Amino acid sequence: MNVSSFAEKAIAMGPATAAPPSFDGQGWLVVINLASFTFAFLLCAMLAAKWIGDIWRNRKRDTLDHPVTIWRGIGIALTLAGVLRFGIAAAVLWGWNPLDPVGTAAVLTLQRYVDPVAAALGISGLATFFLSERGMVDQLRKEPFPLNMWASLPMLKRPAFLALLCLFAAIGVVSTR
Numbered sequence: 427m428n429v430s431s432f433a434e435k436a437i438a439m440g441p442a443t444a445a446p447p448s449f450d451g452q453g454w455l456v457v458i459n460l461a462s463f464t465f466a467f468l469l470c471a472m473l474a475a476k477w478i479g480d481i482w483r484n485r486k487r488d489t490l491d492h493p494v495t496i497w498r499g500i501g502i503a504l505t506l507a508g509v510l511r512f513g514i515a516a517a518v519l520w521g522w523n524p525l526d527p528v529g530t531a532a533v534l535t536l537q538r539y540v541d542p543v544a545a546a547l548g549i550s551g552l553a554t555f556f557l558s559e560r561g562m563v564d565q566l567r568k569e570p571f572p573l574n575m576w577a578s579l580p581m582l583k584r585p586a587f588l589a590l591l592c593l594f595a596a597i598g599v600v601s602t603r
Contacts, residue, residue: 433531442524444603453600456519460596463516465589470508472585477502493565496558503551510544520599 441447445456477498481488488495514537521533 431531431535433534434527437524437527437530437534440524444600445519445522457593457596457600460516460519460599461589461593463512463519464596465592466508466512467516468588468592469585470505470512474502474505474509477505493558493562496554496562500551500555500558503547503554507544507548507551510540510547514540514544 443449443451444453449456449459481495481498481502484494490496514533518533518537521530523530
């Protein structure tokens with residue numbers, strides 16, 4: 427087998443495990459990680475798409491300095507960070523194959539390129555939150571301020587179902603490797 431990168435060599439010479447060796451043979455831990463990373467990736471992608479669409483639809487009414495646009499922008503930065511970070515972490519677990527060190531090493535190397543971009547998006551979301559805090563607090567303290575978040579609780583049924591599907595998929599993958 428002709429391997430050229432350090433990652434390829436490590437995978438080719440390492441144990442032929444069903445998951446990265448760092449899981450130490452703990453199949454249940456692989457299931458939890460695979461399901462949670464996959465679900466978090468899908469949830470972040472759906473929320474980012476929703477908020478990008480909301481900003482686009484309301485672009486004439488909500489200017490860039492409007493509190494709603496800033497709030498959505500923070501959400502977009504944080505969810506895009508999640509899309510990248512959770513997506514690549516899920517891809518590593520979904521694509522783990524010690525019999526294909528070239529492909530597995532490519533995903534592991536891609537993870538190292540994606541991580542700084544995800545960190546930059548997360549930090550920019552936090553920075554925007556911090557910078558907008560004083561103005562947002564002033565806006566949020568204006569009447570009427572009570573929010574009934576619990577009225578929206580039924581909206582979590584679909585994401586909960588998606589989380590369950592991700593768990594079943596992860597159990598299926600791990601148990602058949």
